[in-house]
Amino acid sequence: xxxxxxxxxxxxxxxxxxxxxxxxxxxxxxxxxxxxxxxxxxxxxxxxxxxxxxxxxxxxxxxxxxxxxxxxxxxxxxxxxxxxxxxxxxxxxxxxxxxxxxxxxxxxxxxxxxxxxxxxxxxxxxxxxxxxxxxxxxxxxxxxxxxxxxxxxxxxxxxxxxxxxxxxxxxxxxxxxxxxxxxxxxxxxxxxxxxxxxxxxxxxxxxxxxxxxxxxxxxxxxxxxxxxxxxxxxxxxxxxxxxxxxxxxxxxxxxxxxxxxxxxxxxxxxxxxxxxxxxxxxxxxxxxxxxxxxxxxxxxxxxxxxxxxxxxxxxxxxxxxxxxxxxxxxxxxxxxxxxxxxxxxxxxxxxxxxxxxxxxxxxxxxxxxxxxxxxxxxxxxxxxxxxxxxxxxxxxxxxxxxxxxxxxxxxxxxxxxxxxxxxxxxxxxxxxxxxxxxxxxxxxxxxxxxxxxxxxxxxxxxxxxxxxxxxxxxxxxxxxxxxxxxxxxxxxxxxxxxxxx
Numbered sequence: 263x264x265x266x267x268x269x270x271x272x273x274x275x276x277x278x279x280x281x282x283x284x285x286x287x288x289x290x291x292x293x294x295x296x297x298x299x300x301x302x303x304x305x306x307x308x309x310x311x312x313x314x315x316x317x318x319x320x321x322x323x324x325x326x327x328x329x330x331x332x333x334x335x336x337x338x339x340x341x342x343x344x345x346x347x348x349x350x351x352x353x354x355x356x357x358x359x360x361x362x363x364x365x366x367x368x369x370x371x372x373x374x375x376x377x378x379x380x381x382x383x384x385x386x387x388x389x390x391x392x393x394x395x396x397x398x399x400x401x402x403x404x405x406x407x408x409x410x411x412x413x414x415x416x417x418x419x420x421x422x423x424x425x426x427x428x429x430x431x432x433x434x435x436x437x438x439x440x441x442x443x444x445x446x447x448x449x450x451x452x453x454x455x456x457x458x459x460x461x462x463x464x465x466x467x468x469x470x471x472x473x474x475x476x477x478x479x480x481x482x483x484x485x486x487x488x489x490x491x492x493x494x495x496x497x498x499x500x501x502x503x504x505x506x507x508x509x510x511x512x513x514x515x516x517x518x519x520x521x522x523x524x525x526x527x528x529x530x531x532x533x534x535x536x537x538x539x540x541x542x543x544x545x546x547x548x549x550x551x552x553x554x555x556x557x558x559x560x561x562x563x564x565x566x567x568x569x570x571x572x573x574x575x576x577x578x579x580x581x582x583x584x585x586x587x588x589x590x591x592x593x594x595x596x597x598x599x600x601x602x603x604x605x606x607x608x609x610x611x612x613x614x615x616x617x618x619x620x621x622x623x624x625x626x627x628x629x630x631x632x633x634x635x636x637x638x639x640x641x642x643x644x645x646x647x648x649x650x651x652x653x654x655x656x657x658x659x660x661x662x663x664x665x666x667x668x669x670x671x672x673x674x675x676x677x678x679x680x681x682x683x684x685x686x687x688x689x690x691x692x693x694x695x696x697x698x699x700x701x702x703x704x705x706x707x708x709x710x711x712x713x714x715x716x717x718x719x720x721x722x723x724x725x726x727x728x729x730x731x732x733x734x735x736x737x738x739x740x741x742x743x744x745x746x747x748x749x750x751x752x753x754x755x756x757x758x759x760x761x762x763x
Contacts, residue, residue, distance in 0.1 A: 264301060265649045268642030271297040272676050275633070275719065280736040290629035290719070294636035301640050314635020315628060320588050321722050322627040325377055326620050327591035329726070331576075332381040333616040334598045337560040340569045345386050356396055356465055357458030360404060363387050364454035367405040368447060371412030373577045374419070375587070376716060376723035379409050384730040395465050398733045403717075403742035404454050406727060407749050410713035411446045414439065417581050420712055423683035424705040428691050435705045438762050446713065446753035453745055560612070562602050572598060619729060626725035634678060634720055643677055647686045651693070662694030663703040663763045667754040670711030671747055675718045683708065707763045713749040717742045 275293050278284045284292070298307045335341065348366065352358040366386060370379045383405045391401050414421055416432045425432040562569070576594045580587055603609045637643045650669060658665050669690070673682050691704045717724055717739060728738050757763035 264640060264642050264645040267297055267301050267640075268637065268646045271637070271642070276739065279719075279734075280740050282734065282736055286719070286725070286735045287625055287629045290626070290633045294633045298636045298640060301642070303640050306639065307636070310635040310639030311632050312635075313639060314631035314633075318627055318631040318634070318722070320586065322624050323588040324591055325623050325627060325722060325726060327588065327595045328375075328377050329381065329619050329623060330613065330616050331591050331595040331598055332378060332385070333619070334595065334602060334612060335569060335573060336385050337558075337612060337615075338562040338565065338569055338598075338602050339560075340566065340573065341382065341386055342556070342561075344382075345389075348386055349390070352390060354390075354394060355458075356394060356461035357455065359387070359390050359394065359396060360400055360458030360461060361451060361454045363401055364404045364408045364451050367408040368412055368450070371409045371418075372415070374413075374415055374417040374581060376409050376413065376721070377726045378577075379412075380405060380723055380727040381730065384727065388731060396461050398731050399737050399741040400457050400461060402727050402731050402733050402738045403745060404450070404457065406716045406724065406738075406742055407453070407713050407746045408447070408450045410716035410746060411443060411450060411749065411753070413712045413716060414443055414709045420679055420683065420709055420715075423679055424687060424708050427683045427687050428701045428705050430701060430705055434702060435709070438702075439706050439709060439757065441760050442710075442753050442757035442762055445756035446749055449749055449752045450713075453749070565602055568601065569598065622729045623722070623725050626729070627722045630720060630722065630725075637677075638681065643681050644685065646676070647673065647681075647689075651686065651689050654693070659693065659697035660699065662690060662697060662699045663707045664754075664758065666690045666694070666704050667707035667710045667757070667763060670708050671714050671750050672711075674711040674715040676720075678720050679715065703763055706757065707754070710750050710754040710757065710763075713753070714743065714746040717746055 271293060274297075275289050278293070279286055279289050295307060298304055298310065303310075344366075348362050352362050363383065367379055367383045370382045373379065384401070387401055387405075388398075390396070391398055413419065414436065416422060416436050421432050421436050424430070425435055572594065576590055579585060579590050584590075585593075599609050599612060603612055650673065654662075654665055666687075669686075670682070673686055677686075687704070687708050690708075691701045694704045695701065715721065719735070719739075724738070725735070727733075728735050754763065
């Protein structure tokens with residue numbers, strides 16, 4: 263009974279959000295509450311929710327202060343050189359933009375944290391996608407899949423969990439898997455290339471607006487200083503548009519204005535003139551495009567190396583586990599805010615500018631806590647896992663590594679990594695050991711599902727990705743799942759071909 267209810271609850275949730283019948287927050291809360299009642303355990307719903315919230319509270323705190331920290335770093339211009347480098351590489355070519363997304367996400371994923379990867383990637387790439395009219399689900403899908411492959415790094419989480427659960431050395435699990443993971447990453451780049459060609463055929467190769475000359479910037483600034491309420495409506499509109507483009511960076515360099523369309527903007531024609539392109543770029547409120555304004559008031563060029571050093575030190579401390587990650591981001595955000603914006607009104611303005619993203623992501627995480635709390639508390643997860651393991655034919659015993667790799671796709675998508683690695687993996691390893699299959703092979707095979715796992719509704723980081731990109735979670739799921747699953751299967755096939763699994 264609980265097995266059926268567990269699968270039915272997950273299926274109902276996915277169908278409703280992909281059909282856009284419910285918002286993710288509402289679905290994450292109401293559907294598990296309903297199924298908890300169906301399971302006859304409605305009286306314990308409060309306990310399950312509190313337990314789930316307690317487990318995810320540190321994650322929510324980490325995401326809250328990480329959004330503030332990286333939002334401040336975007337405001338002060340830390341990532342502007344990266345964006346300019348990507349612009350030089352992409353040259354407004356959709357294919358290069360999509361491939362650049364995959365490369366950037368893979369590189370930033372070296373820090374081992376999906377949330378920071380998505381914040382940096384979306385902040386850098388969102389303006390390009392909006393300006394060129396590219397599909398935003400392509401950006402979220404490519405970034406999530408690339409991060410999923412890189413999430414297998416020893417400090418990323420899954421490898422450490424597998425090593426702990428089976429009492430193995432993380433290096434013995436990860437190092438032999440490098441060739442297979444490299445093949446998976448190459449596949450992601452090839453996928454990005456193919457999706458980029460498709461976007462190129464759809465929108466063509468466009469021209470980005472040129473940067474204003476210094477004298478033009480000076481004229482705008484001078485006009486702003488002497489502006490009076492009696493000025494003409496046209497001049498006032500220009501100044502408001504310029505101010506909006508500068509202040510938009512408070513929304514994580516990718517937040518659409520309230521009420522703006524969440525889909526890609528209609529692309530300009532390939533024959534657009536520079537003048538027309540520049541005009542379109544100035545219409546941020548209409549088309550939702552808010553790029554990294556090179557002249558925004560929040561830039562702190564004199565503090566660039568301080569901010570760069572602080573970020574490197576923060577990431578290094580995360581990898582070395584000097585302090586819990588939520589504490590590191592809390593300290594980093596407080597220090598960055600104090601040094602870059604020493605005046606109280608400026609600090610309040612920056613915090614208010616990022617409050618929308620913080621509230622959305624934190625709300626998603628705590629709503630997900632209801633879902634995971636009910637799944638775990640009612641015993642649905644255990645019954646589902648036991649049923650899947652029990653359904654393995656006896657003749658597949660000598661091939662338990664392959665079975666583990668295949669099961670890792672659905673199980674890490676429908677379960678948390680903790681639930682899979684500490685609850686299911688030991689059972690699979692024990693079954694494999696009875697047929698002479700090494701626990702190392704089982705552990706390595708368990709990593710192949712991570713490309714799909716990073717788009718699971720139970721992963722808090724995915725809500726950072728879709729929230730900052732202004733993409734519906736259902737749209738992201740519908741687009742990404744097939745490509746992420748295919749990537750996982752490529753990693754599994756490569757592992758078997760190389761004799762790793």
